[in-house]
Amino acid sequence: MGERGKKYIVSNPSIMMGKPVIAGTRITVELILEKLAAGETIDQIIEAHPRLTRDAIHESLSFAAEALKADVIYPISEAKV
Incomplete structure (x- = not known):
């Protein structure tokens, strides 16, 4: 993920069940992506x-892209037409 990601994204089992969050908050990467x-x-x-911050939101996108790799x-499931 790179050094920049470590600045904004953290995961701790005692915060939001270990989901990746923005450091110092309970705002999950998942919530940002959903919004x-x-x-x-x-x-x-x-x-x-x-x-x-904008940087934290951009890092959330970068984190998600890396996770999908x-x-x-x-x-x-295929959409039914």
């Missing part, structure tokens, strides 16, 4: 969570 996927802008997310099969 972006729902169409919220970075500015809207920061407004709702003032402890977040792992050799794991993700079962996805």
Whole structure:
């Protein structure tokens, strides 16, 4: 993930069940991704969570991209037309 990722993303079993969070918060990478996927802008997310920074949000995206590079099969059902 690189040194930059270590600055913003942490995981501790006693915080949010060990999910990756932004350091010093209980804001999960998952929550950030969900908000972006729902169409919220970075500015809207920061407004709702003032402890977040643009860099932390960008690092969340980078962290998620790196996590998806792992050799794991993700079962996805085909959409029915």
